[in-house]
Amino acid sequence: MPATETLEEAKRVMQICNSCRYCEGYCAVFPAMTKRLLFGDGDVTYLANLCHGCQGCFYACQYAPPHEFAVNVPKTFAELRAETYRDYAWPGVFKGLLEGNAKWVALITVVLTALLGIGTLMVQGVDKVTAVHTGAGAFYEVIPHNVIVYLASAPFALAIIAFIIGALKFWRDIGAKPAELFSPSAVWQALKDVGQMKYMAGGGHGCNYPNDNYSMGRRYAHQFTMWGFMLCFAATSVATLYHYAFGWEAPYDYLSIPVVLGTLGGIGIVIGPIGLLVIKKNADPEPRDTKRTGMDLAFLWMLILTGVTGLALLVLRETSLMGPLLIIHLGIVLALFVTFPYGKMAHAVYRMASLIRFAHERKPS
Amino acid sequence: MSAALTARRMGASVLMIESANKDLRGGNSRHVRNIRYTHKAATDYVTGGYEADEYMADLMRVTDGNTNEELARFMIDASEDAVDWMLEQGIKFQPPLSGTLGLARTNAFFLGGGKAMMNSYFKACEKLGIDIVFEAEVETMEVADGRFEAAMVRHGGELHRVEARTVVLASGGFEANIEWLKEGWGEIADNFLVRGSPMNTGKVLRSMLDNGAKPIGAVDQCHAVAIDGRAPKFDGGIATRVDCVIFSVVVNKLGKRFYDEGEDIWPKRYAIWGRLVAKQPDQVAYAIIDQKSVGLFMPTVYSAIKADTLADLADQLGVDAAEMEKTIAEYNAAVQPGDFNPTEPDGCTTVGLEPAKTNWARKIDTPPYYGYPVKMGITFTYLGVEVNKSAQVIMNDDKPATNIWAAGEIMAGNILGQGYAGGTGMAIGTVFGRIAGEEAARHARN
Ligand SMILES: Cc1cc2nc3c(=O)[nH]c(=O)nc-3n(C[C@H](O)[C@H](O)[C@H](O)COP(=O)(O)OP(=O)(O)OC[C@H]3O[C@@H](n4cnc5c(N)ncnc54)[C@H](O)[C@@H]3O)c2cc1C
Numbered sequence: 001m002p003a004t005e006t007l008e009e010a011k012r013v014m015q016i017c018n019s020c021r022y023c024e025g026y027c028a029v030f031p032a033m034t035k036r037l038l039f040g041d042g043d044v045t046y047l048a049n050l051c052h053g054c055q056g057c058f059y060a061c062q063y064a065p066p067h068e069f070a071v072n073v074p075k076t077f078a079e080l081r082a083e084t085y086r087d088y089a090w091p092g093v094f095k096g097l098l099e100g101n102a103k104w105v106a107l108i109t110v111v112l113t114a115l116l117g118i119g120t121l122m123v124q125g126v127d128k129v130t131a132v133h134t135g136a137g138a139f140y141e142v143i144p145h146n147v148i149v150y151l152a153s154a155p156f157a158l159a160i161i162a163f164i165i166g167a168l169k170f171w172r173d174i175g176a177k178p179a180e181l182f183s184p185s186a187v188w189q190a191l192k193d194v195g196q197m198k199y200m201a202g203g204g205h206g207c208n209y210p211n212d213n214y215s216m217g218r219r220y221a222h223q224f225t226m227w228g229f230m231l232c233f234a235a236t237s238v239a240t241l242y243h244y245a246f247g248w249e250a251p252y253d254y255l256s257i258p259v260v261l262g263t264l265g266g267i268g269i270v271i272g273p274i275g276l277l278v279i280k281k282n283a284d285p286e287p288r289d290t291k292r293t294g295m296d297l298a299f300l301w302m303l304i305l306t307g308v309t310g311l312a313l314l315v316l317r318e319t320s321l322m323g324p325l326l327i328i329h330l331g332i333v334l335a336l337f338v339t340f341p342y343g344k345m346a347h348a349v350y351r352m353a354s355l356i357r358f359a360h361e362r363k364p365s
Numbered sequence: 366m367s368a369a370l371t372a373r374r375m376g377a378s379v380l381m382i383e384s385a386n387k388d389l390r391g392g393n394s395r396h397v398r399n400i401r402y403t404h405k406a407a408t409d410y411v412t413g414g415y416e417a418d419e420y421m422a423d424l425m426r427v428t429d430g431n432t433n434e435e436l437a438r439f440m441i442d443a444s445e446d447a448v449d450w451m452l453e454q455g456i457k458f459q460p461p462l463s464g465t466l467g468l469a470r471t472n473a474f475f476l477g478g479g480k481a482m483m484n485s486y487f488k489a490c491e492k493l494g495i496d497i498v499f500e501a502e503v504e505t506m507e508v509a510d511g512r513f514e515a516a517m518v519r520h521g522g523e524l525h526r527v528e529a530r531t532v533v534l535a536s537g538g539f540e541a542n543i544e545w546l547k548e549g550w551g552e553i554a555d556n557f558l559v560r561g562s563p564m565n566t567g568k569v570l571r572s573m574l575d576n577g578a579k580p581i582g583a584v585d586q587c588h589a590v591a592i593d594g595r596a597p598k599f600d601g602g603i604a605t606r607v608d609c610v611i612f613s614v615v616v617n618k619l620g621k622r623f624y625d626e627g628e629d630i631w632p633k634r635y636a637i638w639g640r641l642v643a644k645q646p647d648q649v650a651y652a653i654i655d656q657k658s659v660g661l662f663m664p665t666v667y668s669a670i671k672a673d674t675l676a677d678l679a680d681q682l683g684v685d686a687a688e689m690e691k692t693i694a695e696y697n698a699a700v701q702p703g704d705f706n707p708t709e710p711d712g713c714t715t716v717g718l719e720p721a722k723t724n725w726a727r728k729i730d731t732p733p734y735y736g737y738p739v740k741m742g743i744t745f746t747y748l749g750v751e752v753n754k755s756a757q758v759i760m761n762d763d764k765p766a767t768n769i770w771a772a773g774e775i776m777a778g779n780i781l782g783q784g785y786a787g788g789t790g791m792a793i794g795t796v797f798g799r800i801a802g803e804e805a806a807r808h809a810r811n
Contacts, residue, residue: 019666020604022398022478025459037660059484060477062395062602066388069604069666203476205457212484214457 001041001173002083010044010076016069023057027199028358029073030057035361046174048080049347049354056202058287059212065286078289085295085346088166097342102294105302105339112338113331116151120327129323136249142323145243148330155337162341163349170350176357183360190355197222210282221275225303228268232310235262251317263314270307273300299344302336366394366486367798368533368772369495370454372806379495380529382518384502384536384564389600391483392537393561393745393774393790396602398479399472400451400795401788402444410448410458410473417441420471423786431782439754440780443796448473450799455485467632472788478603503536503569508576511766531768531805534758535798538746538774539567540587541599546743549585556648558592560742563599570749570775578766579751579759582778586747588785589639594649594738595667607737608662610638611725612707613652614696615739617645620679620688622696626652627724629710631662636785643741650739651682653693655731661707669735678734697728745790747778756801768808770801 001007014033017023024030029051036043055074063069086098097104120129120143133141139148171181180186193199200207200219207218239258242248252259277300280293309329316325339345373379383390406414420441424432448458457476461469468474475482490497501520506513515528539545541563546554574580596605611631616622624641628634642650653675672678675693679686696718703713703726710724750758750771757765758776773794780793 015664015668016604016666018664019606020478020602022475022603024462025474025476031462037664056477056481060481062478062480062600063604067600068597203457203459205476212481213488 002045002080002087006076006080006083007041007044010048010080011039013071013073013076014039014044014047016063016071017057017073020063022062023060023073025203026056026060027052027054027202028193028355028362029077032358032361040175042174045080045084045170046176046354046357048077049084049170049350050199050358051077051081052197052199052207052351053078053288054200054202054207054218055284055287056208056214059208072287074287075289079291081347081350082289082292082295084170084350085344088170088350089342089346090162090165090169094342097339098295100294101292101343102298105298105335105343108339109302109305109332109335112335113328116331116334117324117327120323129327130320131323132318132320133322134318136251138251138317138322139326140249142326143330145249151330151334152337155334155340159337159340159345163346166341166346167349167353170353171357174354174357176360180360181353181356183356186356186359186363189359190352193355193359194226194352197226209279211284217275218279221272221279224268224272225276225300226272228265228270228272228307229303231261231265231268232306233265235259235265259314262310266307266311266314268307269303270311273303273307276300295344298339302332302339305332306336366483366490366535367450367795368535368770368802368805370486370489370493371799371802372533372809373490373493373495373802375803375806375810377806377809380527381490381495381497382501382503382516382527383497383499385562386500389562389564390487390499391480391562392565394794395480395483396478396561396600397475397482397791398603399468399474399788400444400447400791401468401472401786402447402792403441404445404448408448408473409460411470412461413470415471417445420444423471424780424789427784427786428780428782429784431784433779436752436754437780440793440796443800444792447792447795451482451795454489456482457485468787503572506532506569506572506576508573508578508766508769511577511760511762511764511769513766513769530809531770533756533798533801533805534569534573534750534769534771534775535773535794535801536569536775537562537565537567538587538749538777539570540565540743540746542566545571545584546746549583549748550643553643553648556740557589557643558594558596558601558605558740558742559599560590560592560596560601560603560605560744561599565745565774567746573750573758573769577761578769579761579763581749581751581776582747582782584746584748586778586781586783588636588744588747588781588790589643589741590635590744591638591642591650591739592742593665593667594740596740596742601742604666605742606635606663607652607665607739609652609654609658609665609737610634610739612658612661612727613654613737614693614722614729615650615652616684616689616692617650618647618684620685620690620692622692622720623650625720625723627710627714627722627726629724632787638739639741639743642739648741651684652737652739653678653689653729654735655729656733656735657727657731659735665737667737669737671733671735673732673734675729675734678736682736682738693729696722696726697730700726700728744785745774745777747781747783749774749776749778752776752779752797754800755804756797757804768805770805772798772801 058074063071089095205214206216209215235258313325369379403417459476503516505517507515513532515526518525541559592605676686679689699715699718713726715722715726756770758769
């Protein structure tokens with residue numbers, strides 16, 4: 001559970017909001033709030049993770065500072081969310097990675113990439129790493145296929161396990177029933193909400209950015225990021241299928257399905273995060289959790305680096321730079337996966353869980 | 366706003382003088398939720414039609430006929446395109462949702478409420494090149510023979526004389542001016558809470574009346590409701606309302622009841638309780654409920670004061686405990702059995718009690734007990750300047766002023782002699798603001 005002061009502030013603010021309710025048109029948070037009279041720890045944790053940070057309610061708030069009620073829902077909830085990611089991180093010994101997150105992510109990335117580089121050089125020798133390789137299996141001349149598979153899938157699998165455990169604890173603490181997590185209609189509704197990033201549209205006009213102005217910029221940038229990530233994931237899945245089901249080895253043709261998906265995805269995870277970085281830079285700091293911007297920045301930069309190195313690998317795969325690029329790309333992807341449960345990626349898990357919960361609540365009973 | 370934007374669109378150069386700073390800009394309008402307007406059918410924002418005749422009938426009912434019928438009818442007809450016009454200015458509305466207080470058919474609700482609306486208005490002003498000076502307060506108006514010459518404006522610690530060819534007065538009522546309220550209410554006004562802006566001190570209105578503008582409305586007429594006694598003196602806004610009265614027993618400081626708490630559903634009685642409370646000792650009363658009623662009404666911004674016994678609750682509230690226990694015992698004894706129904710008048714009543722509680726009467730007997738202190742919260746005053754259909758200010762000789770128009774609270778008394786129907790304030794401001802802006806711009810051009 002997040003810190004007591006953060007929870008208490010969220011409860012204080014929700015009690016004020018619940019007696020006003022002017023913001024009910026903005027997003028899911030307020031209709032969900034309306035269903036409650038009293039706010040327990042689990043309630044505010046749930047509401048905080050339902051919040052997409054569109055900030056509409058902040059600029060609309062007659063009780064925002066300097067009013068003595070000092071209501072700042074997006075900031076309060078952003079702080080609570082960050083504490084959710086920290087306190088539901090599994091295993092608990094890694095919680096510390098969520099404080100000063102950028103520093104840790106950078107360190108892990110550098111160390112993993114360096115280790116991978118040193119290991120490859122030691123096993124394969126400089127000549128092999130810097131030679132030009134072409135044709136089927138070219139990448140595996142530098143790093144064998146099995147090694148790539150183990151290196152990437154182990155942290156990915158661990159991340160999934162860590163997230164499942166975190167999500168189940170979260171689900172219990174917000175007071176939802178275990179069975180509800182597996183209700184197809186609620187999950188489908190939540191997937192639709194995520195697919196469209198419905199609540200980043202605020203009340204239908206977008207987030208408030210850079211001030212009280214309504215703008216779809218943040219939603220679009222997030223869509224590029226999210227769908228870019230999905231496409232990269234799809235590309236990898238198709239490639240895995242090619243490899244094991246058909247025995248076709250990478251690299252694939254420029255117009256093959258994995259490469260097209262990967263290219264589009266790579267572009268998405270570069271321009272989406274760049275957009276989000278620009279938005280973060282210009283945005284009003286007041287309705288945000290400025291203490292933990294580092295976590296957001298780290299995640300965005302990791303996605304950009306993943307995309308850029310992946311695209312560079314594609315373009316330069318028939319040159320002598322392929323080997324070094326492969327090492328760097330793989331190192332970054334490894335670090336991305338390793339840090340998934342201990343960084344901003346966690347938002348996707350608790351947001352999804354909260355949206356499933358909301359889908360249940362909003363069903364007429 | 367509506368006047369400034371309309372005038373600017375007609376090519377006039379417009380200076381807006383706002384006494385508030387940027388954070389508090391927009392007066393009472395930043396506290397509003399909705400606008401009541403004439404419409405033929407359901408739209409994205411309302412659930413059904415609300416024709417001019419029905420609007421007029423509602424207005425006649427709430428004001429008890431105390432209105433300028435011709436002007437009211439005109440306002441109601443003109444309100445028909447108010448929402449479309451606001452949309453054109455960039456204002457956003459929300460679909461009718463759960464929290465629309467039974468007004469989902471008649472009123473359109475601003476997305477995010479009044480402050481979001483004002484943000485959009487200010488944005489539109491910036492775009493059109495309307496000059497706005499914040500922290501500039503009009504102290505007095507220079508008017509000669511019904512003709513506006515200049516306004517004396519305090520800004521940056523200095524007094525400036527601001528001349529203009531025409532002027533539109535939209536400076537609200539005088540609800541934040543306790544001294545002026547005392548003229549109508551006496552010393553008890555010290556204990557009133559002001560729900561809206563502390564800026565609406567009525568300086569412009571006072572100066573206009575001093576300069577021979579014809580007053581309309583009584584000095585003690587206003588919209589006032591019962592709000593939580595712990596609310597801030599100013600700007601408490603909507604959240605401080607207390608909606609539990611119909612389920613409660615309301616006592617004064619002496620522990621005595623003074624009015625039928627269950628007269629009608631709460632929205633209809635909302636507005637009379639401000640005045641009722643204002644007549645009690647120290648202008649405060651206490652709504653008492655027991656555990657059974659928890660959750661039946663809108664949540665409150667301040668938690669109820671809670672106790673296991675009525676005596677303890679009375680002590681915490683500062684009410685005469687023995688008297689309150691006696692009052693509630695007598696009330697409990699008078700409660701008749703019935704089918705309690707929180708959503709409509711249920712006929713659950715007391716017998717032989719003075720005053721009776723005629724609906725939702727249930728025994729207060731299940732601890733813990735809860736109490737809310739309530740005070741009178743004044744929304745806005747009705748004493749203002751008389752206007753004609755062109756929103757032109759009428760002078761004491763019954764002739765319209767040459768170049769002075771008025772819109773909003775400062776002339777709301779023309780429509781609202783007494784009483785109120787939710788959303789009328791915005792309708793009055795928007796309709797007359799647009800007309801005032803148009804007329805003032807036309808006059809300035811000639
Ligand atoms: C809590 C609350 C809720 C409300 N809800 C609704 C609702 O839902 N629907 C509805 O229709 N009505 C509602 N009302 C009523 C509504 O607010 C008013 O009818 C309406 O806002 C009046 O608009 P106005 O422009 O006349 O005054 P205001 O919006 O108050 O504007 C007056 C402006 O003049 C400025 N000013 C005052 N004196 C001076 C001076 N001497 N010099 C320079 N500037 C000055 C003020 O700073 C302010 O900006 C509500 C009121 C309150 C308090």
